[in-house]
Amino acid sequence: MNLSSVFHEMTLNMMMRMISGKRYFGGDMEEEGQRFLEMVKESFVMSGASNFGDHLSILSWLGVNVLEKKMIALKKKLDSFI
Numbered sequence: 001m002n003l004s005s006v007f008h009e010m011t012l013n014m015m016m017r018m019i020s021g022k023r024y025f026g027g028d029m030e031e032e033g034q035r036f037l038e039m040v041k042e043s044f045v046m047s048g049a050s051n052f053g054d055h056l057s058i059l060s061w062l063g064v065n066v067l068e069k070k071m072i073a074l075k076k077k078l079d080s081f082i
Contacts, residue, residue: 012037019082035081042074 016022016036051067053059 012040015040032081035077039074039077039081046071046074 012033016033022032046067049067051065053065053068
């Protein structure tokens, strides 16, 4: 038995129950569960990413804000999901 996947599904189920009161993960994963899983993965990737505009302020003045644009897009996805 793969305990890693069991704990992963349990954690995601607890998160979804707190957010929406529904269970999305289990034997067969529904479409909403897949969408939520993708958003969680994307948010973890972005949380570890470095924003170059924070280190070189001239880049943010020039409009190079790729990470911010991705975060705004993710926020819109999460808002529409919830």
